[in-house]
Amino acid sequence: MSSIATQHAARPPLWRDVRVLRIVGQVLFITIIVFVAREMYLNATFAIEARGRSLTYDYLQNRSGFGIKESILNYSANQPFYRAFLVAATNAMMVAFVGIILATILGLIVGIARLSTNWLVRKIAQVYVEIIRNVPALVQIVFWYTAVILAIPRIQNSVSIFDIAFVSNRGAAIPAVRGGVDFSVWWALVAGGLVAAWFVWRRRTRIHEATGEPSYRWLWSGGVLVGIGTIGYIVLGDAFFFEVPDLGERRYTGGIQMSPEFAGILLGLTVYTAAFIGEIVRGSILAVSKGQKEAAQALGLKPGQQLRLVVLPQALRTAVPSVTNQYLNLWKNTSLAFVIGFPELINVSTTMINQGGHELENFSLVVGTYLGVSLAISVVMNVFNRLVALRGGR
């Protein structure tokens, strides 16, 4: 009994009890944070009310009253502010989407070239990386835009490629695929063709595994898909057609057009990010155990096969997390297009503020969009990472 009593007495007093201290500390911390947040909110409302405005998002429904140079969505100055913001967000996402694809391809090439046995190729890749990584992205983007793209021929003497595609300092225009009457039917056929091609693929693989005959899977499946697509096109009769751009006096009409601003930001971000991705690819390839390559050699795989079937899949696992970071950087760097006047989030937001005020509300939208898309990219890449990761809890 007495020992229990002493134990009781030995319990530290409340102000020295770690469990109590932890809770008190957190409550104190939260109180401070809440106090600071409240103070900030009061500051903001005070400043806004001093200017005779109020903190509200209602203005997003009002007519925007300004045009946007280029947009994927339909847009005119008569549409509300939120539509303008949506246009800006899709523009930025378009840059990021195309940029990520191109930067990945170029980065992969650079990374492999860095490790080539060919001295010249290796040196060129190294110089590329060392130059690009140490010059600010913005300087590069401005350079591509003003010194390269705006310096190419004016629209009146556009460089024409077989009269179906044009390049000038007003941008580039290439033929567009436009849907005819039965476009959706044709797409359904192609979808069916995809399924058929998949079955053919499986069958050829099985034959190959059973007999060892060459499978020619790509030829077979590709042939099936192209065949169904062609037959569909002939049977349906003009399911789609090509719209060739027209060379106007001041601007192109028809076709798919790429503005000089879009080209500038895309070129700049692709070249910049590819240097970083290249270094990641190089590091991941070097991280693959040497025995893997030697085993592939021992199996008699050709050098291309060694790289494609053995080394790259394993390098991919190491590379995915770092490459995800580069994708996030690329997405955030689309904001640099602001400086060359491409209508992305910052550009449109500043116009919106000039037109209708509401700086803070606008800022919160910008923050939300950047964080939201970043989150989406992370989620997609995490899923991808889980798909390529080794199974079995290693």
Added chain:
Amino acid sequence: MADDPRRRRPFGFEEDLGVAVTEDAPAVEAAPLSTPATPTEWIRQNLFSSWFNTILTLVAGAFLLFVLYSLINFTFVSADWAVVQRFMKAYMAGPFPIEEVWRIWVCFYAVALLAGLSLGSSRWRPRVTTRTVLVTAVSSGAASAIVLYTVRTALVLSLTAGIVIVAAAGTVVGRALGNRLRKPLLAAWFLLFPIMLVVVRAFDGVAPRFWGGLFFNLIAATVGIVASFPIGLLLALGRKSSLPAVRIVCVVIIEVFRGVPLIAWLIFSRFVVDLFLPPQMEVPNIIKAFIAMTMFSSAYVAEIVRGGLQGVDPGQLEAGRALGLSPLRLTALIVMPQALRSTIPPMIGHFISLFKDTSLFSAIAVTELLSAARRSSASLEFFGLDAETLLFAALIFWVIAFSMSRWSQRLEHRLGVGER
């Protein structure tokens, strides 16, 4: 060294040196690499070892020749570098009043002197190989040629030469004094930035809105690092805290500041920073931008410090606890010294990217190096010379960022980070 072709042949496009393995031959372990004896042999192995490699060499060679030809043709024939000569002061100092430029020179001399003393007292000796001698000769030759061509007044030329002389003299003195300089030098480096601010601002000095050119880029990057370090440290500790409330708040702050691009912070700093400040407090826009950049940078610093914290051996913590250290002293005396040591190279990397990011200040009408370049080629006299001005700005950015990243690599090697 990493470019030794023999250490770098894992994934080429051709067969590695085919070693014939006959039935009776012993297992080949680490096939001996034949060192190329003659230049022709080297060329054959590195450029023309297979038909695919030959094609690659031809294509790459053609590409290289094209790029070199365009570059040389541009540099020496078609470019008009008069614009760079004319706007040199704007590139270096922006709208800094010309009669006050001596303040910038004082700062540069101070940095050169300290750098020289540090280099000397570290007893660093250059490795003398054909390669390093060649690289040093070519790069210093190119640098002098550019300076001689672009700087047009004797005064500025002699001042520039003076920087080199001061740095060299510092190296000699530093070598003579050696380790005795260690502590004073450390103190001097810490005091350097405040002293520089005093030199620029004191006695009717120059307000931040007149700072510009390369000087601004360097100052802004330094402000970003120095000011964000304590905040980043606290955020990192908060993120590693065992108290969930503290942890969550810190994670949210870090992710929000990192997740939004710097250019957005800079542009919106005019409106947003007011939130943090008491009402009616008048702050110049450029200071608001500095505050926004500091917050952005501190999120990155926090992640760097977190990496350092994670690198500390848990045994160190346990040992500290076993000694009965309080959490505060444990952090200050055991964890931090070890964690911060390993953060030095990534902090230099962060400084480099922050230095590159200061070009974004051109979006908020600061005449830093990039916008000075853009303005000079928009002037009536030199309209349209964008390639010249932008390439020159890119060259300056490159020289500084590249040499710093090389220095950081060497430091990483010397600190033995990751090899302890």
